[in-house]
Amino acid sequence: MTAVIHKSLADLARWKMQTTVILFVVFLSSLSATLALTLLVESDAPFDHAFQQAHGAHLTMTFAASAVTESELRARGANSAVSAFAGPFKLVPWTIQQPDGRAFTEALAGRAGPGGAVDRLTLSAGRWAQNNTEVVLSQQMADDIGLQIGESLTPAIDSPIRAMTVVGIASGVGNEPGAWALPGAVPLITTGKFQTSYLMDFRLVHAATQQEVASAANSISAGLAQNAVVDSTNYLDAKLGADRTTAVMIPFLLAFSAFALLASAFIIANLVSGAVIAGTRDIGIMKSVGFTPAQVVGVLAGQMLIPAMVGCFLGLPVGILASQPFLSDTAHAFGLPRTFGVAPGPDAVGVLAILLVVIATTVFASLRAGRMGAASAIATGSSPATGHGYRMARIAARINLPRALTLGGGESFSRPARSAMTVGAILIGVATVTFSLGLSRSLSDVKAGLTRDGVVQLQVFRESSGPGNKGAQSAVPSGPAGPPAAPAVPTDQQTTALIAAQPGTARVVAERLVDVSVAAAGEPVPMTAYRGDSSWLGYPIINGRWFSAADEAVAPTAFLTRTGHHVGDTITATLDGQDLHLRLVGEIFDIQGDNILLRTAWGTLPGNPEAQSYEIQLKPGTDADRVAGTIESSTTGLGVDVHGRGGVDTAFILINSVLAGLALILTLIALAGVFNTVVLNTREKARDIAILKAIGMTPRQVITMVMASVALVGVAGAAIGIPAGIALHRNILVLMGQIASGTNIPNQYFNVFDIELLIGLAAGGIVIALLGAMLPAQWAAGSRVTEVLQTE
């Protein structure tokens, strides 16, 4: 055993390049596998992990301070359905004036600190408030408004809250208030416009289903005044939203994990078998001095496994660390507290898989070598490699190109197995880049299609409410703070005139949202009716067309799937007892809620309905915030949403950065594969290169020859990798659509590979090959002729 260890260690020191390449490739492979698997596991249920760590609230209830006291609420904590509680926290609507004249209202809660038995908050920046002039913002509010620590918030003139300075940003799990201050900063007001509420968080004994949570809410509120409960939300809705959106990452993370393992397998097999071939003479000498076949295998195994284990040992923690920024971004994207994510089980499995590849290829290659007779091994290892690439060399010699190019090209596939594995590595690199670029472009189109920010810049809401009408959505969130007192609301005609009067208005369409019943839908179906030409609204068409007449409608894939209908079918939608017969003329790409909805023309609605909201397209160069401010300040009772804000960007940025990171790592692995191949090839061809230099090949010609020997390999890798990447892109995109919201994908989202991109990708395959060959080519050019030919 001592001799085996000594020989292994001596070989590691002697073949530094080989040792380094093995270490580097295995390091990259284990890093990428760990990164992808950690993200995969953590993305599967980001909400659950955060909820666990934060002791999240199963149920959050808001109570009117005018109808219940703090002591009454604290007593609710003793309810048998409750296992723990936090609060009651005072809550007031806090109207803040922005410099552009717009005002917005958020809920401000009074809380002594971020900790507690339930719903612990995580400070992502700054600190908690220490006096009544300081405030901590929620991550959501900070992102929406773009505020940072140190900035001051000016209250509206009639706001009961004083001016405050932002000292921290925090995240919780679930439906959080917009901001927190010390309890002393939040007044108790039971009459007038800004009435205080009480917020309480509950952890329940049974909270697995909506029914259990609803039952607990009823039990908690039993015996209180009829108007005591203002609002009630539970963790299951928040969980659904967060988990669904991050679940779309699972398909491509799986793809990347598989790619990483496959690329690594190609390269490690190539590397190990090449190293064994290069050491054939050494094997013969070992056997001639008395090493048994098993000891020979042991020496070779040591050469491979020692650097491989070091590579894994380094790659695993680096992969875990590398995944943390992405996990942080995931948490940020969904307003969850940031946690340190690690998936020890899957990570260990991934790393073990890589080590198994190394072991398997080493044992297989070295067993063959170990069976060789000593004399033949010495002879085989000493004599130059023959019998390879005759045909290609002959063909290349006839081509009228510089000889250095044709000599290199003729060598491209002289070792078919090695070349095939190198093509495999480049293929994976090119396929990964193709898939990543394509998916990034498609997701950009998806984002544009979902947000329609390029088409609709403003949405105006009439804050009306009344029996029989579908309540208009208010721009003022009616969350835990409860809705503010109803302002005077302009009529439909007044609102339409006001919007039309804005110089920046290019197009506007009025909308009314109603609930209809449709057989097999299983729930009320929101149906939006549009007054005026709505074809410009930018909903991507998957199949069919946008409606152009009354009694025509379009629907997302999920609606069609749920109800079993297709484009061209006529359905019956019941509105207030009246049947409406609608022909489905189009399937649209539309992700809202659970995507069970309809969109139709104004004429479909019976009677003389009024519009509740308006979507506005502005003229190019118009300042959307200014127009919004003008509309809001012109009258009360109107809310305005400016498009282009919100958390959607963060999610797409996150996915793009994960794609870029993993694609880069896989490209580096491909580069290492080419590098290894060229090192092996130039080592085997050292004699031929020396002969060529002796008879007059210049260093530049040597480099040209070596680079040319891999250029064709790069072309082959690109030729296969690009279609493979395109196919993967299509399949992954379809899968992501199904996971995200059960939607099909519009064709335009697949057609993202223009000719310039395809040419660039093809060049990319060649570039990967040439970059990997650059160093070994220079080494070959600088090698000493006399040393190789041993003319003395």
Add this chain to the structure above:
Amino acid sequence: MKQLVELNDVSKVYNGNRSSAALDSVSIGITAGQVTAVMGPSGSGKSTLLNVIGGLDRPSRGNVVVDGVDLGRLGEAALARFRRTRVGIIFQFFNLLNNLTALDNVLIPAQLAGVKASDARRRADDLLERLDITDQRNKYPARMSGGQRQRVAIARALINNPALLLADEPTGALDTRSGDQVLAILSDLNRSGQTIVLVTHDERLASTHAHRVIRLVDGAVVDNRDAMRPMVQAQ
């Protein structure tokens, strides 16, 4: 007579080990049109001398001038170009490229030099015919005898009309008959005016084929005189 090669106080040491120099203060001249034999025991510096003359290696000290070109002033690329056009090298073990036919092996130096394809082809065919191996032109080295391979190597060395031919033990790997054939070829080339430097340990070869014999021992020139019985006189 014109000196085609001049070595002035040339030394070559490896790894700074001056105590065992491969060449030690060698100053010699090679006359154009002659066959010069370099002899000495194993490790005496014969091949190192050849490498230095052919620009395959650089001296640690001194200068080497070949056909009027100071090799010390040339970079690696220039040395390669120099070798392909001014020097032809014949190795003991032929050093042919095994995956190229005889013809393609012969053509390589001309192709590297950018010679027009038709001209190179014509020259190669002439050489193969002159060396009586036209029937081997499309064969691979593995299928040739030692003598045939060495003749292909000679043709390769001559394709660009070099001023100087360097032969390192050209018959060392051949049987007697093949070796004699190769020596006859070299003599014939010399009769046509080719300058040849020949490394050998064979006294008989030196005495029958060389005009001059240089003897090396431990890297130093110990003898440099006309051969006892030159086979031919230089023209």
